[in-house]
Amino acid sequence: MEIKQRGHLYGIGVGPGDPELLTLKAVRLIGESPVVAYFCKRGSLGRARNNCAAHLSIQHKELPLVYPLTTELSHHSQEYRDRIEQFFDEAAEMVAVELDAGRNVALLNEGDAFFYGSFMHVFLRLKERFDITVVPGVNSVMACGALLPQPLVMRDDVLTVIPGTLDDSAMEAAMAASKATVIMKVGSNLARICNAAKKLGVDDRAWYVEKASLPDQKVQRLSEVGVTKAPYFSMVLIPGVGERV
Structure with missing residues (x-):
């Protein structure tokens, strides 16, 4: 019985906003990954995705991870912490579905993925289950x-x-x-x-x-x-x- 190979997750820092500040490695991996995921707020594609627009094609499956709230609640409130942690649980599972299906995922992150980046929350939830590579970016x-x-x-x-x-x-x-x-x-x-x-x-x-x-x-x-x-x-x-x- 053939065992299906699982996908690889790439946490890609895409820089602070100028599309020319993307690294060559980031551009290559975005192009090679069949699934491109990104965080965004409701009604917006988000800066990370917009940074990479020139490198996306109709062959890519886009996976928006939409924040349930941004400034509606105080970030110090327990309700905010509960809802945002639930969101990251759900976002990680959305990415995991693609990885389990054998598709590589490029998860875009503004600036650098490990420097106050939202990607780290997905990384911490999936690091024991999948192979993950972090690609550094120009940080803010x-x-x-x-x-x-x-x-x-x-x-x-x-x-x-x-x-x-x-x-x-x-x-x-x-x-x-x-x-x-x-x-x-x-x-x-x-x-x-x-x-x-x-x-x-x-x-x-x-x-x-x-x-x-x-x-x-x-x-x-x-x-x-x-x-x-x-x-x-x-x-x-x-x-x-x-x-x-």
Whole structure:
């Protein structure tokens, strides 16, 4: 009796938004995979899928994994956590159906698949059942850092990446202990981040970057930002000064 070979899952980082920042390996594996899966919100194909549009054909089976909610509930609420975990359970099983049928799946992920990427939730659920390869991509930190008028880190600078969802005391402590800082998940936390940077006396060298690598990207000093809420694709960066330890 012939045993059917199972499919291989590729977690593909597709970069921050500019389609030219896809790696050659990503393009090849997308082309070779009969199934292309991607996360998206209702009514949208999502940035990861749009990044790769030029490399998709009618021969591909597209598998959208549609988030049940985005900003409708607080991300700190138990209801949100329960619903999003259920969603990732269901998304993993949708991918598993294709893999069990012997079809390779390229699961697209904005930026890098293992850097705050949604792919990791599917990976953790399927890693004991299927062969999985993670393909690195240009992450958002590097895309934003490339837009600054100075290096993000140099010499003995230590870089700290902080989620803006930390409470004020934890955020300030992490920023104070670092020579160079990147703050992600800005959104509604922008005003708090600005206050922390000013309190620590680093607001004069902090930068705000929005929609890096896209035609409507924006780069400005944090002290000059006139809004209190930022879009999802935004980041605050505080470059190091290149000190020797």
